[in-house]
Amino acid sequence: MVMALKKKPVTGMKDILPQEMEIRDYVIWLIKDTYKTYGFTSMETPCVEHIENLCSKQGGDNEKLIFKIMKRGEKLKIDTAKEENDLADGGLRYDLTVPLARYYANHANELPSPFKALQIGNVWRADRPQKGRFRQFMQCDIDILGEPGNLAEIELILATTAMLGKLNFRNFTVCINDRNILKAMAAYSGFREEDYDEVFIILDKMDKIGAEGVAKELEEMGYTKENVETYLNLFEEVNPDVTGVRYLKEKLGDYLKDETADGMELIISSVEAAKECEFNLKFDPTLVRGQSYYTGTIFEVTMDDFGGSVAGGGRYDKMIGKFTGQDTPACGFSIGFERIVMLLLENGYQVPGKAKRKAYLLEKNMPKEGMLKVLAMAKADREAGSQVLIANMKKNKKFQKEQLMEDGYSEIVDCYCDSVDQL
């Protein structure tokens, strides 16, 4: 009568075992604790969003990957349904940004301005399953809404790097650029505005195929040798720091607004001066970041021992306006939570300040007096901060103890019925 249970989780999603959960719980706590010192406040939206909101073209390719929720009851009309969206009225969110925009539109009057939002939550994408990539994964975003100045960028970078530092990450690099610098360099080199997207897609490969590769691909796309040469020379002349920014301010002239260059310089100097831990801050004019919604600064965190970025973000001043009809300055930084956890697991990371673990093993048929004695001792241990397990003694006590020691129980107390008063 009972249908067969499927023991495995659904395709592409994973069960999380206690060992990993210990790290996840700690990282979530640390993120919240750190970001709060920067004035961010937690917020949350439902995991399910209106299907219309999810399909409103804000999500790019992610909109193809939505887990859709079927209509229920009378609203579900299987007979007359022609296409998917006749059957669905909701979907699982594929990111935290679209829900944030809806939330802000719904609650702006009840929120402080600027609103410094911290969201940690699962998102779902029906991607092709592959190693290390899951269909449910946790995202962790901080966003500052309503702050037009560079203070937003500075605080986002300081908070994110402080958190990474507290997890003992060192030697990571924060790359920073600005969409307006990207555009100015392309304009200066003679590219037309309508070609920028194509040019940037090729530029984005710089770290993989090198300057020569980029030049080759640009020429193959039909851009003139002169434009391509001017463009690539620029990149060669730019130092990866404030001097590089100053050089471009001089060199690009009217193509680049002074405030863009000055803003970038302020961000870099401020972060260098106020950072809470050691890391490299790099002005990287080749940084592109794919999402089309960025309007200004963009940034990314890379690590030497990990290919690809572990965090990224930027300014998107035009997105919320598309939802609310009124532009709202916005800037955000998203941490690749799953990548961070994966790196910590790979490095054998130990959660700091672990409580002492103590186990009491009870012989079979322990009388009431013995039980009360053990419970009283456990209570005292717990009040002293220990993590205490009380369990029944197994036949194979040796194996049981080995298992407990593997689980971190450093003190194991045997409790026999006839000698519990001697404990």
Place this chain on the structure above:
Amino acid sequence: MVMALKKKPVTGMKDILPQEMEIRDYVIWLIKDTYKTYGFTSMETPCVEHIENLCSKQGGDNEKLIFKIMKRGEKLKIDTAKEENDLADGGLRYDLTVPLARYYANHANELPSPFKALQIGNVWRADRPQKGRFRQFMQCDIDILGEPGNLAEIELILATTAMLGKLNFRNFTVCINDRNILKAMAAYSGFREEDYDEVFIILDKMDKIGAEGVAKELEEMGYTKENVETYLNLFEEVNPDVTGVRYLKEKLGDYLKDETADGMELIISSVEAAKECEFNLKFDPTLVRGQSYYTGTIFEVTMDDFGGSVAGGGRYDKMIGKFTGQDTPACGFSIGFERIVMLLLENGYQVPGKAKRKAYLLEKNMPKEGMLKVLAMAKADREAGSQVLIANMKKNKKFQKEQLMEDGYSEIVDCYCDSVDQL
């Protein structure tokens, strides 16, 4: 081109504002911190489960309330679909117990035995929307799998009440009973086994309609006056403590196994002796708890200032076997997380140990030197444990400060461009 955004969340689900999130974050932290001292370990399963698992008759009426996930790509065949489950391959979980059973079946070899599981996560039910009841809500369950003895019940009750005590709840009552005592009392009174469920449904109304009301309804259902009288007399004679248990052990004779009565007595004495905070522990032979899967002890936490229970649980030794083919002793306690948070909000609960909040307001066009000065001060404040906000000064500074003070910023520093070095 862009479709209109819906600002409200989907029907029956809610956005959570920062003020409530602060309490939720704290309660989640406290739950994890407290339960860990009792040896529980965090675990997690995906929010999406196989539709077959959700519809396997373990979930009772909740199975009618599933949010179903539509198949994707070629697997979705709208033309030939006849019924809902032709279109769906997954669903959002409606509780944490069915996923726990699947998880345990999948990972038993990798888990300690007994396995003390702590789960905090959202569940979804497409209930009719009503005040205070939501279609996405958080559940918080602790379960002990693989422990047949009463140690499980004792630790579950001690851990749950310790947590409630740390939230300053007082004068709450833990009611405890056993399905086997329920059955023995019914058998002793002459009811037939096939009538138990019906009898218990009426008994369950005792707190609402009183003994007379229960007697009346039972007689109306056709049970003999004699049976009904014997039954209700029993309840009158039972004290709500260990003496009541002892009385029943004596009175019910062979109808009640000695080990059931002795077990109940051990649980009550142990919890009374080892409890971490003050509360009433009440042996309540009228406690029924609806779920049919309970096989032994059942318990519930009620509060004077709240109608209905805020936590409940019991032993369900036969459920996991239905999934895995092998019975596994299991006992669990579920906290009504949303009710707890609602009560705390209503009582104006203040999260303890809040950091000091300090704000720096920057005059417009703050020069770089001023910015660096403020960032350095903020860094020092943060290192000293303060929660620091840096924001631009608004035209209506008075209103801005009032808002900040409402948000708990007790110190607000005005930073003017020409005097920042005097700060």
